[in-house]
Amino acid sequence: xxxxxxxxxxxxxxxxxxxxxxxxxxxxxxxxxxxxxxxxxxxxxxxxxxxxxxxxxxxxxxxxxxxxxxxxxxxxxxxxxxxxxxxxxxxxxxxxxxxxxxxxxxxxxxxxxxxxxxxxxxxxxxxxxxxxxxxxxxxxxxxxxxxxxxxxxxxxxxxxxxxxxxxxxxxxxxxxxxxxxxxxxxxxxxxxxxxxxxxxxxxxxxxxxxxxxxxxxxxxxxxxxxxxxxxxxxxxxxxxxxxxxxxx
Amino acid sequence: xxxxxxxxxxxxxxxxxxxxxxxxxxxxxxxxxxxxxxxxxxxxxxxxxxxxxxxxxxxxxxxxxxxxxxxxxxxxxxxxxxxxxxxxxxxxxxxxxxxxxxxxxxxxxxxxxxxxxxxxxxxxxxxxxxxxxxxxxxxxxxxxxxxxxxxxxxxxxxxxxxxxxxxxxxxxxxxxxxxxxxxxxxxxxxxxxxxxxxxxxxxxxxxxxxxxxxxxxxxxxxxxxxxxxxxxxxxxxxxxxxxxxxxxxxxxxxxxxxxxxxxxxxxxxxx
Numbered sequence: 001x002x003x004x005x006x007x008x009x010x011x012x013x014x015x016x017x018x019x020x021x022x023x024x025x026x027x028x029x030x031x032x033x034x035x036x037x038x039x040x041x042x043x044x045x046x047x048x049x050x051x052x053x054x055x056x057x058x059x060x061x062x063x064x065x066x067x068x069x070x071x072x073x074x075x076x077x078x079x080x081x082x083x084x085x086x087x088x089x090x091x092x093x094x095x096x097x098x099x100x101x102x103x104x105x106x107x108x109x110x111x112x113x114x115x116x117x118x119x120x121x122x123x124x125x126x127x128x129x130x131x132x133x134x135x136x137x138x139x140x141x142x143x144x145x146x147x148x149x150x151x152x153x154x155x156x157x158x159x160x161x162x163x164x165x166x167x168x169x170x171x172x173x174x175x176x177x178x179x180x181x182x183x184x185x186x187x188x189x190x191x192x193x194x195x196x197x198x199x200x201x202x203x204x205x206x207x208x209x210x211x212x213x214x215x216x217x218x219x220x221x222x223x224x225x226x227x228x229x230x231x232x233x234x235x236x237x238x239x240x241x242x243x244x245x246x247x248x
Numbered sequence: 249x250x251x252x253x254x255x256x257x258x259x260x261x262x263x264x265x266x267x268x269x270x271x272x273x274x275x276x277x278x279x280x281x282x283x284x285x286x287x288x289x290x291x292x293x294x295x296x297x298x299x300x301x302x303x304x305x306x307x308x309x310x311x312x313x314x315x316x317x318x319x320x321x322x323x324x325x326x327x328x329x330x331x332x333x334x335x336x337x338x339x340x341x342x343x344x345x346x347x348x349x350x351x352x353x354x355x356x357x358x359x360x361x362x363x364x365x366x367x368x369x370x371x372x373x374x375x376x377x378x379x380x381x382x383x384x385x386x387x388x389x390x391x392x393x394x395x396x397x398x399x400x401x402x403x404x405x406x407x408x409x410x411x412x413x414x415x416x417x418x419x420x421x422x423x424x425x426x427x428x429x430x431x432x433x434x435x436x437x438x439x440x441x442x443x444x445x446x447x448x449x450x451x452x453x454x455x456x457x458x459x460x461x462x463x464x465x466x467x468x469x470x471x472x473x474x475x476x477x478x479x480x481x482x483x484x485x486x487x488x489x490x491x492x493x494x495x496x497x498x499x500x501x502x503x504x505x506x507x508x509x510x511x512x513x514x515x516x517x518x519x
Contacts (some may be wrong), residue, residue, distance in 0.1 A: 143363050143367055144366075144368060146361070146369050147359070148367070149317055150357075152352065152353075152379065152383045153379065153382065153383055154351055157383065161382060162367055165369050243411030243412075243414075
């Protein structure tokens with residue numbers, strides 16, 4: 001009986017805390033988490049396609065750069081990369097600003113936290129996306145690329161009309177995985193001070209001393225975000241591979 | 249006036265100016281293996297040349313050298329009298345000097361492949377209008393109209409909104425031929441167009457090719473279809489170990505094989 005009463009108390013406390021403003025804060029946190037993830041994915045998509053192209057290049061030098069990129073950024077802990085970009089970036093910015101005289105010799109010019117964060121997460125995401133794009137390109141039927149050449153298409157036309165649509169189709173399942181990784185990596189940039197879901201949950205837990213409550217709520221919210229994305233990517237996959245699966 | 253006549257006569261008598269395709273002394277190695285050992289060929293407007301040979305004789309490689317899908321090591325290719333300009337790369341290999349020229353010439357030489365190579369993410373209709381609208385920059389409405397007419401002609405108009413993987417091999421190859429025709433090409437290159445087909449589907453593709461030959465299209469056909477070579481083509485060329493073993497008028501070639509190699513080759517087919 002006492003246990004039930006205790007649980008009732010817990011629930012009403014949770015309700016009060018969330019209603020008192022932490023609920024809205026957490027919703028903002030979700031917004032920032034999604035913003036970080038989307039921007040990081042986009043940065044990653046640009047970097048990933050360049051790196052994939054480098055890895056597929058005939059030129060040894062470009063291949064080496066591409067290989068090094070994916071090896072380094074998949075092989076290092078994400079947190080280290082984020083520290084490197086945020087604190088390292090701050091150090092570089094500060095010394096540049098000090099030597100140019102735009103700030104005082106004891107002032108510090110901070111790396112903007114959102115920028116530093118999405119750059120770091122985007123670069124990591126790009127390493128994984130590069131592998132996805134490379135695999136997708138290699139899965140395109142060679143004869144279709146040859147036909148594109150034989151019909152007089154320039155390199156750009158071949159890319160736009162034949163390569164890109166097929167790479168996207170083949171890449172959707174892999175990109176779904178990278179999207180989930182990137183959502184999770186976005187939690188790490190709480191260390192730079194972006195008020196995304198993780199940082200907000202942290203703040204709430206510390207200032208109310210209800211760690212169990214807030215970390216559980218945040219955990220559920222992350223799970224909701226990652227599980228909603230699965231059917232969305234599945235739907236995208238069905239759409240982009242319609243020429244192979246849906247007989248009319 | 250007499251100067252004009254002389255110039256015209258000279259132009260007419262120069263074989264390079266008349267030939268739709270003229271290939272001279274084409275050579276190509278893959279590693280140590282010399283696949284083409286100096287092949288020459290001339291196709292005039294309206295010619296249907298069947299290129300025969302056992303596998304490894306170099307016939308597909310020769311065809312692919314004409315539109316530069318393979319880069320020949322030496323020799324020259326002219327299309328409608330225009331020489332495809334080549335240059336030496338730093339590692340000593342030959343390469344196209346002007347990729348724009350190659351792209352422009354390729355658009356005039358529509359190719360039909362053994363494995364169809366239709367773009368699998370586009371419907372049949374999209375396959376037919378992709379290159380005409382983007383490469384030849386013709387108006388889309390006009391291309392669509394032509395595409396529908398061509399699909400009716402090859403008998404797969406009902407499938408115009410299908411994706412290639414949903415069609416039979418014979419239908420895919422007919423769609424691929426329609427895609428080639430949509431370019432209004434000067435010359436059509438066929439690279440073993442029936443070799444990947446189930447036997448019962450070969451006929452429908454050959455019928456389309458025969459009708460193209462009858463309307464005077466210029467065609468180079470690498471094939472194993474002896475019937476097509478003998479009855480439809482205007483000239484037969486037999487390649488053996490990277491060289492032109494024999495060439496001539498089809499009926500004559502088949503009735504009286506000029507070389508033991510060609511005799512042996514057709515004997516194997518008649519078995």
